[in-house]
Amino acid sequence: MEENSVTPPLNDISNDKVANDAFALQIKNKSISLPNGKVNQQYCIPFTFEQLGIEDINDFWFDGLENIGLKYNPDTSEISGNPTVAGDHKIKLSIKRKDWTENKPIFERELVLVINHDPKSLWKEIPTPTDTEYYKPDSAKQFLKVEASTGFLKFGKEFRKDIVVASQRGRSHAHEGKARDDDFGVAYDKGNQWYIMSVADGAGSAKSSRRGSEIVCKTFVEVCQSQLSTQHENFEHLIKEFSKETSDANRKKLGDTLYSIVGAGVFKAYKNIEEEAQKSGKPIKDFSTTLIVSICKKFKFGWFVGAFWVGDGAIGIYNKETQFLKLLGESDSGEFAGQTRFLTMPEITQPAELYRRLRFDIVPDFTALILMTDGISDPKFETDANLMKIEKWNELWTDLLQMVTFADDNELAAGQLLKWLDFWSPGNHDDRTIAILY
């Protein structure tokens, strides 16, 4: 040090004082920081004075580590342990210089060691007050059992696919005692044998979106039921024609009829939100919701699946055996997370846009037709590109099989699916809804 080089020779005592003062200053000004830790997560960091560039140390010790579950190990030169207490902890570092003897100063430095909570332990589960406007239960489930048909003299018994649905309020809502914004609706018509499914995710920022999602799911199912009851014969005829010959003309006729059924359901869903907005004197925006719907039926030549999708989430036909995957539309996502489109946006219900979002296909069979809100697609697929990857759907299906028994007429599946929805994924605590036809 330059200052030392010009220091005049002094006697031992004052020489010692100068050295001590310089050392004290060095300790005071040195940037010494301990990385943050987390409760119940192994903490282990090396600590030496060499790494800090401080020399001439005889001994040092910490006060305040033990009571938070940590200790310094001189053999390994590590501070380690399993932190038990969250907070900004003041740790006292005491240091003796190399030629320390009784009555010589011990140098001290206060350090702050931050131990974070384990986020899991901070989530609160506050039930939604039942007097909340547009109250709905924090979770819901349904098993729509479609019993096997029995043929002549009980021969040729044919199993029929069932629908299982579960919807769970996200932790971010539970933490604040706010209601679930997601919703769903399903139906099966025994007469014409059509399945109808819908899931919707009310926008987190829109005040009455939980009502929006409820209206659209319910409306869609009702309208489709009534449309199918009057149109199913003509519609099924067009499906058969299309299965024989996938010409553009046949595709157009079938698409137009699908539009008059599914499109009508979606449009009426929007109109009913408009009506609710007028009745309650609230802006339509307050009811913002996404919507994913499907209608399907089994034919001799395979399954017809029609769909409409606006917003995030996903809908896909998945076949585990043949490794077939078909995504029935595209996810609407913006440049930032959480940005998407809603049914309530004026451009969505324009006829051309509505038509553009319709999808249909005929497939031989499938393991599952899955509709889900972004509370599930975000943690399980992460990106839009991953929605197209069969591996990701395989992972999802394997994961589901861990907890859900997809056996014919297994009514317990609804409860199992609801339990599955509780899976843990950091940063993903949105409402979760999934509807599966299997």
Add this chain to the structure above:
Amino acid sequence: MRRLPVYILIQTSGAMRGEPIESIKVGLEAMVASLRQDPFALESVYMSLITFNRTPEQLLPLTELENLQIPTIQQPTSAGTHLGEALEFLCKKVEAEVQLSTPDRKGDWSPLLFIMCDGRASDIQLFNQILPEVKRRNFGSIIACSVGSKTDVENLKKITDQIVSLDTTDSSTFRQFFKWVSASVSIGNRSIGATSDLVLPPPPPEVHTVI
């Protein structure tokens, strides 16, 4: 995992010397401590701290709350208040640090910006030039906090319509302000979607809304 980037821009020129800057430090610590109690913030908030006087400096690059340690803010000495340059610097940092969605990557939540300054800009020409750039960054919310007795609120109004002022610059007032900031950050986590305007909790009595 989706990140919520939070940028904090603090003026550290001569006008902030003494009590104001000390109070800001106390307030920042209180804010971080309170965010650490929020599970959603712990899993998503990333924070950056930029100070400016004659030149801007990023004291803390965008860092996740879990690993964040508040850096030392030096007592101001320099006289210039180059707010324009600071905003230009901020835009560059946002450009480099905030991730937008692509088919293969999940984007961040739209970032939040908190500015604490007296609103004066010694580089008024650059300041006016940079304003459209700031708008283009699509911040989920920008909140300006005017500090000091001689403030230029007109300048702040050009940046945002959410401006608050503090009665005094003592540490308890700042603590209230930062507590409110952290509540706003927590809300920012959840309410982005149907509308681009963030609905913030009402400010505490020590914090006045300017307009």
